[in-house]
Amino acid sequence: MSRGFRWSALAVGAVFGFLLTVSGLGDYHTIHDGLLLRNPYIFLMMASAMAVAFVGLALLRRRGRTRFAGRLALPHVRAERRHVYGGALFGLGFGVGATCPGMTVAMTTTGGLYGLVVLVGLLGGLWLRGAAERRQSRPVSTESEIREPAR
Amino acid sequence: MLGWIGGQLPWWITGPGVGLCVVALYGLINARLGVSGAWLATLAPAEGWRPEPWRRTFLLALVGGAALAAVLGPPVALHGYGRLSEVLPPAALVPVLLLVGVALGYGARWAGGCTSGHGMSGCAAGSPDSVVTTATFFTVAVAVTLVLHALTGGRL
Numbered sequence: 001m002s003r004g005f006r007w008s009a010l011a012v013g014a015v016f017g018f019l020l021t022v023s024g025l026g027d028y029h030t031i032h033d034g035l036l037l038r039n040p041y042i043f044l045m046m047a048s049a050m051a052v053a054f055v056g057l058a059l060l061r062r063r064g065r066t067r068f069a070g071r072l073a074l075p076h077v078r079a080e081r082r083h084v085y086g087g088a089l090f091g092l093g094f095g096v097g098a099t100c101p102g103m104t105v106a107m108t109t110t111g112g113l114y115g116l117v118v119l120v121g122l123l124g125g126l127w128l129r130g131a132a133e134r135r136q137s138r139p140v141s142t143e144s145e146i147r148e149p150a151r
Numbered sequence: 152m153l154g155w156i157g158g159q160l161p162w163w164i165t166g167p168g169v170g171l172c173v174v175a176l177y178g179l180i181n182a183r184l185g186v187s188g189a190w191l192a193t194l195a196p197a198e199g200w201r202p203e204p205w206r207r208t209f210l211l212a213l214v215g216g217a218a219l220a221a222v223l224g225p226p227v228a229l230h231g232y233g234r235l236s237e238v239l240p241p242a243a244l245v246p247v248l249l250l251v252g253v254a255l256g257y258g259a260r261w262a263g264g265c266t267s268g269h270g271m272s273g274c275a276a277g278s279p280d281s282v283v284t285t286a287t288f289f290t291v292a293v294a295v296t297l298v299l300h301a302l303t304g305g306r307l
Contacts, residue, residue, distance in 0.1 A: 001204035008179035009205035013212025014219070016172045016184065016267075021220035022156055023165035028233025030159070035296035041159075045166035046270070052170030053275035060178050069181035074276040077263070079283040086262025087269075087284040091291025093254030096247070096299070098233065100266040101255060102186035105214055109221040114232045117245055119190075121252020126191050128253065129260035130198055141260055142195070143188030143268060144203050 004068035017105060026106025026115070031098035156224045173272045180205060183276075185268025186213065187259035234307050258288070 023045060024030040034042035057074065066072050094100055099107060099115070101122055108115035130140045176184040182205065189210035192202035221227055231237075236244055259265040262284040264273060270288075273281025299307045 001208070005180050005205045006208055008176065009208040010212045012172050012176045012179070012184065013189075013209040014216035016169060017213035017216030017218075018220045019165050019168045019172070019216075020213075021217045022160045022224060023162070024159035026217070027159075028235070032233060032296065035293050036300060037293065037297075041162050044162040045169070048163060048166030049168075049170035049173070049271055050275055052167040053173045053271065056171065056174030057177065057275055060174060063178075066177065066181045067179045069179075071181075072177065073181060074177065075183055075273055075278045075281070076276070077273075077278050077280040079279040083262045083280050083284040084287050086258045086260070087287030088258070088291050089254050090258030090262060090265065090284075091288035092295055093251045093258060094266075094288055094292035095295025097235075097251035097255070098296075099251070099255075100186075101190055101259060102213070102265070102267050104252075105186075105217045106220070109214070109217040109227075110224070111221075111227040111229045112232065113229060114236070114244070114248055117248040118252040118255070121249040121254075122187075122190060122256040123194065123252075124249070125253035125256020125258070126187070126260050127194055127197075127256075129257045130194065140198055140200065141263060142200060142202065143183075143185055143191055143260075143263060145263075 002068060008068060016102075020102050021106040021109060025103045026099075026108075026110050026112060028098050028107075028112070031103065035095060035098065152222050152224070152227050154225055156220070158225055169271065170275070173275055177272075177276075183264075183268055183272045184209075185264050185272060186210075187256070187265035188268055189213065190256075191260065238303060238306050262288075 030041060033039035060072060064072055097118060099118060104115045104118045133140045173184050176182050189206045192206035195202040232244060239247060269281040269284040274285050
């Protein structure tokens with residue numbers, strides 16, 4: 001891994017983890033009250049993130065290239081049934097637990113140690129899906145198949 | 152812990168901030184920011200495939216950033232699991248949370264991403280799979296929450 005890749009992942013990962021925590025997304029009530037449609041915070045945060053990313057990506061598309069990985073190639077994947085099935089199962093976990101893979105990290109660092117139980121389950125769930133794909137003799141999904149980024 | 156950050160920062164700081172993170176990761180290394188993908192990379196050795204090397208760095212940095220925010224933020228106290236731990240005794244809460252994690256992990260890998268990978272990064276890029284996944288999981292999450300709220304007489 002080049003230095004550019006390492007420092008990029010380090011900086012963006014740290015800022016992202018910091019923001020997930022100071023936004024209170026690791027707090028059960030922030031998410032639960034949001035999903036009960038009583039507190040608009042998560043939707044306002046999501047919408048403003050979207051708006052900024054939309055503008056940023058428009059500028060990036062015009063530039064056409066990335067700093068360390070050559071030509072820009074944004075994901076564009078056809079919607080299939082697996083997105084509905086997987087999304088529904090994910091939504092079930094999201095609704096009951098009021099958390100997601102990233103928020104659980106913020107939960108754990110701010111003293112919600114039950115987050116560790118969710119993380120164990122998360123790794124188990126990822127593994128179980130891989131096992132199901134291997135049983136169907138398919139290559140396991142890795143979240144990197146949208147394209148092969150240049151290294 | 153230090154209390155330098157008083158509490159929840161307003162959405163108009165955190166929202167645009169995470170939006171910039173998404174743009175930055177595309178613009179720097181042409182990568183879709185995704186937390187489930189980062190967790191998935193930790194399973195790669197056991198499953199016999201090679202993850203993109205940046206993913207492990209990203210996960211470590213994510214944990215570090217979340218820990219730094221906890222240190223700078225309000226006093227950290229060990230706590231339960233919101234209303235779920237008021238309704239369920241620990242002996243029932245632990246298996247329920249394990250199943251929550253399994254649903255999140257299995258669902259995320261099935262759909263190819265989670266709240267960050269699909270919900271933010273993929274949707275911002277206008278990828279159809281991400282739009283479908285995100286619409287599905289938000290709808291189901293709101294429905295499940297409202298149904299549980301009704302079934303428990305407002306206790307959840």
